[in-house]
Amino acid sequence: MKSFEYQVVPAPKKGEKSKGAKTPADRFALALTTLMNKMGVLGWEYIRSDILPCEERVGLTGSKSVYQNMLVFRRELHAEAVEMLEPTVLKKIENKDAPSDRLEPKISAIPAELFAETEADEPEDVGADPKHAAKAPVD
Numbered sequence: 001m002k003s004f005e006y007q008v009v010p011a012p013k014k015g016e017k018s019k020g021a022k023t024p025a026d027r028f029a030l031a032l033t034t035l036m037n038k039m040g041v042l043g044w045e046y047i048r049s050d051i052l053p054c055e056e057r058v059g060l061t062g063s064k065s066v067y068q069n070m071l072v073f074r075r076e077l078h079a080e081a082v083e084m085l086e087p088t089v090l091k092k093i094e095n096k097d098a099p100s101d102r103l104e105p106k107i108s109a110i111p112a113e114l115f116a117e118t119e120a121d122e123p124e125d126v127g128a129d130p131k132h133a134a135k136a137p138v139d
Helices: 024-041 079-094 112-119
Strands: 004-010 045-058 062-076
Touching: 004 024, 024 045, 024 062
Parallel strands: none
Antiparallel strands: 004 062, 045 062
């Protein structure tokens, strides 16, 4: 039986500028193609995209649900890697005195340059904005 490992990455939020990409749809398609080709070079096969809910903080105590577009990739584990993992997994399952009975996922490193364009899209710290700074009482 084949075994796979999975990687979930955020979909691009903006398109990439290029001579041939004139419309926003063309630019977005180029950004998506670039990301998928980079993942393919690393051995990852595209499976599907999902829109998933995510809780985010609002203010000090509030929260709201937002939806994130995620791309799911997988790659086959080699037989040697599966054999090396099996004793560890079985030992964790058989050890009933373990503090946690759930298995932690293995997260492989993906180069940061794949996500360089998404870092600029993150919201800035509201506290740093002088418009949102608390006003001191006037005596």
